Amino acid sequence: MADMTLPHRGPIDVLRVPLIGRFLRWRRGRLVMQVALFAIALLLVIDGFTGPQNAARNLATVTSWVHYRGLLVVVLLVAGNLFCMACPFALPRSAARRLSIRGKRFPRALRNKWLAIGGLFLLFFLYEWLDLWASPLLTAWVIVAYFVASFVLEALFTESAFCKYVCPLGSFNYVYSTLSPTQIGVRDPDICARCVGKECVNGSYAPQPVIRVDDIGGGQTREVKHGPDGVLGCGTLLFAPQVKSNLDCTMCLDCVRACPYDNAGLMLRPHGRELSEPGSWPGRWDVSLLVVILAFTGMTNAFGMVPPVYALLEWLANTLYLRSEAVALLILFGVGNLLLPVALTLLAGWASRALAGAAGRLSLREVVAAFAPAFVPLGFGVWFAHYAFHFLIAPLTIIPVLQEFFGMPGEWTRFGAAADTTVISLVQVVVLAGGFFWSLLLAQRAAMRLYKRNGMPGLMPWALLLLGMMLVTWWIMSLPMEMRGTDLFA
């Protein structure tokens, strides 16, 4: 039988790396990171409410819309979902969660990604309509709204409903952390099979100290302590030995800290391994469409920055006699972010199934679910190309903005320079082309797995869709990007 005290086999655990691993496993490790980001969030809110209402000179806008997003895509790719790990919005959430420990679960009908899709749509619509990127005040209000929403939902429901079902930022992180080289896992599954309390999901927190003596088989017993110093179990209800994907994992490491056998860890894996492993994702419509919609939203978000968007909005306004910018934007993004991705996904799924002669054997849902992971690398490439542009166009401007926030003269000449535009274009081309070929490879594998000898015809509709998305994004990226300022409806 497995030794319950000395588990030392399995994949490489990042949490065994000296210093970093020790810090992350420390029960206050996450709190330290959250407090640091909470302090930063507080500075953004203060500057947003009281500082200069010039987006380029205010911490709220520069940090939220330039530096945070630029760093986010890099960190997701090279490390994993570290921003959810250190998320300051989860701080009031943790306090609220202790209040709701005997509360209700989130309503069953809402335990899916439809709310998250709605949240993403709303956030990007508000971003365009209210020009959030240009308003420090409104950006500060968005941050405050985030804190309030996460606290209220956590106080009402037992699980981390805000993180799992609502948060647009979390949804983005979940989807694109599926590319990352780390994932929660266990070192020895045999130990989990004999574990009595399953603390990784149930937690080791108790209002009063409790000592439980577990029978771990083979005539052995193990003392397990629960108490007020214990850790809450997995907020998103993942069970460490069964985790196959980073979807829904906030990388909070509560499972690691709660495990009495020191058996859970943050394991290294090949980049994006789960995307080519069947069964890693739930084959649900909401999950599949979230991934495709997110990729299309990346395209429309970039499209909102180039001149043709004005021509299109003007055409919409004239053709439909619109007097409201909100309605025109709702139509534009309703079509681009919801209607088009859903319609094209259904069409590609239907055509793929028909061309492969699998109509009687596979449902449309199964086909779409099999190809949905292929939209992750391309979608990530689209977002990366866009966010890298904003970040590299002003990589060090955070320094003079900080200087001015603290009452010093901002050294704009010294730190305001943009990176070489050739370098920026090269980064955009590499990530976009790299994402496309990775996506194509995933789609090809899915087609071969699903349709066997008829894989090539079954692949064609998906390959065409991916190619079309890549070319459209390429066209958008080749246009001059600008911070918007034209108001057609003034």
Ligand code: SF4
């Ligand atoms: S990872 Fe979970 S199930 Fe496995 S030993 Fe630890 S607490 Fe038990």
Ligand code: SF4
């Ligand atoms: S407790 Fe859940 S959300 Fe947190 S790291 Fe473990 S599996 Fe991920």
